[in-house]
Amino acid sequence: MDWTALRVSLWLGAGTIAILLPLGVWFGRWLARRDFPGKALVEALVTVPLVLPPTVLGFYLLVTFGARSPLGQAFQSVAGQSLPFSFAGLLVASAIANIPFVVQPIQRGFEAIPADVLDAASCCGLSPWQRFLRIEVPLAWPGILTAAILTFAHTLGEFGVVLMVGGNLPGETRTLSVAIYDRMQAFDDRSAGVMAATLLVISVVTLMTTTVLSRRVGLRRV
Amino acid sequence: MPSTLLAQRGPTIAAAANLNFALNEIAEQFARERGATVEIVFGASGTLTRQIQDGAPFEMFLAADEEFPNRLSGAGLTRDAGVVYAVGRLVLFAPTGSPLTVDERLDGLTQLMKKGGVTRFAIANPDVAPYGRAAEAVLRKRGLWDALRPQLVMGDTIAQATQFATTGNAVGGLIAYSLVLAPAFGERGTYVVIPESDHPPLRQRMVLLKKAGAVATQFYEYVQSAAARAILRKHGFAVPQ
Numbered sequence: 027m028d029w030t031a032l033r034v035s036l037w038l039g040a041g042t043i044a045i046l047l048p049l050g051v052w053f054g055r056w057l058a059r060r061d062f063p064g065k066a067l068v069e070a071l072v073t074v075p076l077v078l079p080p081t082v083l084g085f086y087l088l089v090t091f092g093a094r095s096p097l098g099q100a101f102q103s104v105a106g107q108s109l110p111f112s113f114a115g116l117l118v119a120s121a122i123a124n125i126p127f128v129v130q131p132i133q134r135g136f137e138a139i140p141a142d143v144l145d146a147a148s149c150c151g152l153s154p155w156q157r158f159l160r161i162e163v164p165l166a167w168p169g170i171l172t173a174a175i176l177t178f179a180h181t182l183g184e185f186g187v188v189l190m191v192g193g194n195l196p197g198e199t200r201t202l203s204v205a206i207y208d209r210m211q212a213f214d215d216r217s218a219g220v221m222a223a224t225l226l227v228i229s230v231v232t233l234m235t236t237t238v239l240s241r242r243v244g245l246r247r248v
Numbered sequence: 249m250p251s252t253l254l255a256q257r258g259p260t261i262a263a264a265a266n267l268n269f270a271l272n273e274i275a276e277q278f279a280r281e282r283g284a285t286v287e288i289v290f291g292a293s294g295t296l297t298r299q300i301q302d303g304a305p306f307e308m309f310l311a312a313d314e315e316f317p318n319r320l321s322g323a324g325l326t327r328d329a330g331v332v333y334a335v336g337r338l339v340l341f342a343p344t345g346s347p348l349t350v351d352e353r354l355d356g357l358t359q360l361m362k363k364g365g366v367t368r369f370a371i372a373n374p375d376v377a378p379y380g381r382a383a384e385a386v387l388r389k390r391g392l393w394d395a396l397r398p399q400l401v402m403g404d405t406i407a408q409a410t411q412f413a414t415t416g417n418a419v420g421g422l423i424a425y426s427l428v429l430a431p432a433f434g435e436r437g438t439y440v441v442i443p444e445s446d447h448p449p450l451r452q453r454m455v456l457l458k459k460a461g462a463v464a465t466q467f468y469e470y471v472q473s474a475a476a477r478a479i480l481r482k483h484g485f486a487v488p489q
Binding site for chain 2: 088092093094098102107108110111112193194195196197208210211212213214
């Protein structure tokens with residue numbers, strides 16, 4: 027069992043949520059409220075990482091931020107490290123790959139709030155900010171929770187992008203899913219088996235949690 | 249953040265997948281004798297070269313050929329041209345229960361192909377893995393390459409090709425001698441070492457990269473020491489004088 031790899035995986039999952047959730051709430055709510063020409067295109071762009079092969083994302087990130095690109099060299103001189111083959115680079119890749127997992131459930135959550143509830147809240151004299159925190163967020167909570175848990179589970183399972191953008195650096199970019207691949211290549215089926223079982227258990231527990239929690243939140247609303 | 253973990257570890261070293269067991273043993277002995285550790289990342293030489301060009305933080309690179317490290321030194325990414333530290337060998341391998349009989353001239357494979365008995369045959373991807381290129385040369389020399397192509401399964405690295413050759417429905421494969429000899433590999437089948445004259449020599453070169461620190465430099469010298477050479481020989485490599 028590679029505990030360092032597990033730690034990298036958990037950090038990556040938590041970091042992706044920390045970056046994406048605030049953005050997802052803002053953008054999902056905006057999409058739920060607005061209707062505009064070209065909305066279908068915006069929604070398609072949000073969803074595209076869902077169907078795109080991870081290699082496409084990996085390719086663009088390496089070409090854009092690799093040591094041989096001007097942008098990569100600029101980043102290197104500012105940050106003192108390169109974006110590919112670093113934990114920061116993995117976070118960027120993971121955040122992009124998870125956009126649909128965050129935005130869609132949150133958008134559905136906000137869409138499910140009836141318009142008259144919002145009107146009533148405004149009529150009662152709540153400021154837009156109070157209305158958002160006291161009325162909208164609690165009502166959209168199942169969507170937000172689903173977004174967070176799906177992102178976490180999906181990040182733990184990410185493989186292609188991680189290997190392409192991160193390489194396989196222990197303590198930095200070797201996640202649990204990459205460690206399994208690495209152990210398989212070393213004929214270490216035992217370790218690979220233990221880690222595969224660990225990921226399976228974490229994934230099932232995570233998904234069960236989302237079902238149970240959203241049911242409870244749903245009950246409280248009634 | 250996990251990135252702080254790396255600072256406490258030793259330098260990261262990129263190594264061709266055929267070194268998986270030999271180099272780990274050398275690194276363990278290095279740690280015992282010199283009290284310093286290195287982190288080794290194994291992969292296909294081509295993949296690792298690409299990663300180094302894209303800015304991966306490796307301090308040293310042990311390739312499975314000369315072409316890839318030469319490309320890096322040509323691009324000015326290495327300290328110097330490096331040295332050849334080992335010469336690798338290819339084996340024809342058949343897993344236990346396979347209908348393939350192994351021999352140096354690949355007569356058994358030819359016979360089996362004529363009978364239509366070859367389901368899958370494993371080699372490493374010639375584009376990124378030097379051992380795959382050597383395997384292609386052997387198959388071409390025996391006039392089998394074109395006929396066998398539809399049956400080939402290609403691993404990204406020679407280690408993955410070895411996985412393919414031992415599991416699944418492959419009748420065998422052309423894989424690295426060093427991996428077949430590894431204790432972790434165990435007794436998974438029969439093999440025969442392919443004559444060196446049947447493919448361009450697998451002269452394996454290593455280089456220190458520009459950012460190499462003191463520990464990586466020490467390790468680079470250690471790989472050329474008598475102790476490390478003995479380990480390489482034990483794992484089936486020829487060691488240049």
